[in-house]
Amino acid sequence: MKFILSEEQMLFRHTVREFLEKECTPEIARSGFNRERWAQLAQLGAVGLAAPADEGGLGLGEVDLVLLLEEAGRAALPDPLIETSMVAIPLLREAEANDLLLEAADGDVVMSVGLAGSRYVTYATDADVLLLQLGGAMFALQRDDVKLQLMPSIDMARPVFRVEWLSEAGTKIGEGADLVEAAFDRAVLGAAAQLLGIAQRCVEMAADYAKERHQFGKPIGSFQAIKHKLADALLMVEFARPVVYRAAASIAEVSHHRERDVSMAKVYAGRAAKRATRAALQTLGAIGYTQEHDLHIWMKRSWSLEAAWGTSDFHRDRIADEVMG
Amino acid sequence: MNVVVLVKQIPDPANPYELVDGRLKRGVAQKVMDPGDEYGVEAALRLVDQFGGEVNVISMGPAAAMEAIRRALSMGAHKGVLVTDDALGGADALATARVLAAAIKRSEFDLVIAGVESTDGSTGVVPQMVAELLGVPQSTFAKEIEAKDSSLTIKRQTAAGYDMVECPLPAVITVTAGVNEPRYPTFKGIMQAKSKPVDTVSLGDLGLGGDDAKPTQSVDAVNPAPERGAGEKFEDDGTGAAKVADLLKQLKVI
Numbered sequence: 001m002k003f004i005l006s007e008e009q010m011l012f013r014h015t016v017r018e019f020l021e022k023e024c025t026p027e028i029a030r031s032g033f034n035r036e037r038w039a040q041l042a043q044l045g046a047v048g049l050a051a052p053a054d055e056g057g058l059g060l061g062e063v064d065l066v067l068l069l070e071e072a073g074r075a076a077l078p079d080p081l082i083e084t085s086m087v088a089i090p091l092l093r094e095a096e097a098n099d100l101l102l103e104a105a106d107g108d109v110v111m112s113v114g115l116a117g118s119r120y121v122t123y124a125t126d127a128d129v130l131l132l133q134l135g136g137a138m139f140a141l142q143r144d145d146v147k148l149q150l151m152p153s154i155d156m157a158r159p160v161f162r163v164e165w166l167s168e169a170g171t172k173i174g175e176g177a178d179l180v181e182a183a184f185d186r187a188v189l190g191a192a193a194q195l196l197g198i199a200q201r202c203v204e205m206a207a208d209y210a211k212e213r214h215q216f217g218k219p220i221g222s223f224q225a226i227k228h229k230l231a232d233a234l235l236m237v238e239f240a241r242p243v244v245y246r247a248a249a250s251i252a253e254v255s256h257h258r259e260r261d262v263s264m265a266k267v268y269a270g271r272a273a274k275r276a277t278r279a280a281l282q283t284l285g286a287i288g289y290t291q292e293h294d295l296h297i298w299m300k301r302s303w304s305l306e307a308a309w310g311t312s313d314f315h316r317d318r319i320a321d322e323v324m325g
Numbered sequence: 326m327n328v329v330v331l332v333k334q335i336p337d338p339a340n341p342y343e344l345v346d347g348r349l350k351r352g353v354a355q356k357v358m359d360p361g362d363e364y365g366v367e368a369a370l371r372l373v374d375q376f377g378g379e380v381n382v383i384s385m386g387p388a389a390a391m392e393a394i395r396r397a398l399s400m401g402a403h404k405g406v407l408v409t410d411d412a413l414g415g416a417d418a419l420a421t422a423r424v425l426a427a428a429i430k431r432s433e434f435d436l437v438i439a440g441v442e443s444t445d446g447s448t449g450v451v452p453q454m455v456a457e458l459l460g461v462p463q464s465t466f467a468k469e470i471e472a473k474d475s476s477l478t479i480k481r482q483t484a485a486g487y488d489m490v491e492c493p494l495p496a497v498i499t500v501t502a503g504v505n506e507p508r509y510p511t512f513k514g515i516m517q518a519k520s521k522p523v524d525t526v527s528l529g530d531l532g533l534g535g536d537d538a539k540p541t542q543s544v545d546a547v548n549p550a551p552e553r554g555a556g557e558k559f560e561d562d563g564t565g566a567a568k569v570a571d572l573l574k575q576l577k578v579i
Contacts, residue, residue, distance in 0.1 A: 045511050
């Protein structure tokens with residue numbers, strides 16, 4: 001397996017970082033989904049990356065996508081990129097639902113997904129089409145076909161909804177355990193990638209602050225209590241990254257260890273995000289607890305992603321199941 | 326309309342820079358196409374969208390400057406030329422202009438677009454020299470461009486507002502940061518850029534010799550701008566207002 005990123009993959013990542021640094025500043029990240037930004041992301045090619053080349057995409061895969069989702073986490077992008085580009089588009093591709101696939105890849109139709117392994121549907125009022133699981137099948141529903149109830153959440157830039165399915169509505173787009181299980185694992189991988197980006201950003205944010213903030217006549221970053229904390233957090237990020245990339249490769253290669261690998265990715269990335277956000281909060285001190293400082297945007301996103309598509313406990317159980325056989 | 330865009334690769338201005346013997350250290354990790362050149366590339370792409378033709382990107386620099394050309398190609402430019410030669414290390418504005426003019430002359434062009442000045446060197450004279458060497462008119466500081474088949478009208482940014490300037494083609498223009506909103510390279514553009522034609526040429530290929538590349542200007546010293554000193558403090562013992570008034574008089578404010 002090749003673990004070196006291609007020049008193209010690095011350029012894609014760089015382009016998305018550059019775009020998000022301008023179009024998704026922390027100030028903007030607070031305010032939730034934005035359709036204009038979504039259209040620009042689609043224009044770049046980030047939304048439809050996994051769609052086939054003749055369906056408005058680039059025919060690329062999970063290893064490419066995971067880098068972009070890492071950037072989305074880094075910028076705390078409040079858009080359904082996991083839901084649309086990582087889950088819905090590959091699902092529509094496999095189900096050969098080409099009309100919907102083209103519209104989603106072009107950015108005209110925003111999608112979200114509701115899978116049995118996840119209680120709530122994210123961004124449901126921003127999405128035009130919801131892909132919902134019923135038993136072993138996936139259905140496409142218009143927003144009017146369902147009753148949505150906004151649930152209280154710590155991270156209101158990533159809203160979650162309870163979805164009540166009004167009877168007889170929806171079009172079946174595909175069925176089978178392979179289809180729905182792969183969709184769930186892709187969502188888990190997407191969350192892991194974003195958690196990794198969040199963790200990286202928090203370490204950087206804390207390090208920048210530790211270089212600027214002086215106490216006892218020196219930058220606080222010169223004290224071991226701070227630098228060891230941040231070094232430990234960075235270590236966790238670096239340990240998590242190859243695990244997340246490996247999981248992406250396992251999905252792309254249809255490995256029979258796919259479940260185990262994505263679960264490990266979620267556990268490792270979740271742990272890195274937890275460590276990094278806490279280290280950042282402690283480094284920043286009181287300012288980190290305020291609404292005005294940006295840290296809480298990443299902290300809250302890390303909590304909401306930790307709970308999404310299976311908690312760490314759920315994923316540890318899945319790993320144990322495979323180890324114990 | 327065939328448009329040439331002059332681009333330069335520079336150390337990322339977002340990072341701190343380093344000087345060695347009065348020259349900018351170029352071996353740093355983070356290098357980018359001069360952000361000011363993106364406006365030129367965008368302006369060229371819009372003209373070619375309107376009139377047809379090709380955008381040719383020309384740069385002078387070390388071999389790694391190819392990345393700046395690739396960036397322009399991934400934005401949509403059609404082809405590129407990089408002039409790279411060891412003899413060009415330390416080239417000044419005139420030597421750069423000679424090289425760029427010689428590279429531009431290799432193919433037919435209707436318009437040459439450059440930024441107002443490079444973000445790192447900031448001489449702001451290369452495009453004017455290029456125009457002179459090419460023997461074509463120049464109009465500078467464009468904040469709006471309107472083209473017809475054989476002429477061009479620009480709104481030229483001035484301190485007081487703008488001038489309307491018309492000039493026949495071919496010509497050299499420089500564009501300001503207000504001229505447009507440069508597009509981001511798309512993923513498709515990045516993939517296509519790999520297969521676009523790019524020429525790497527040396528001084529000799531351009532029919533130039535070492536003498537053409539010799540700098541006629543040299544930098545004697547580079548000093549940081551002096552730090553602002555502490556202000557003057559007045560204790561107000563009842564005469565404070567008068568002292569402030571005196572100071573303002575001295576500064577000819579009142």
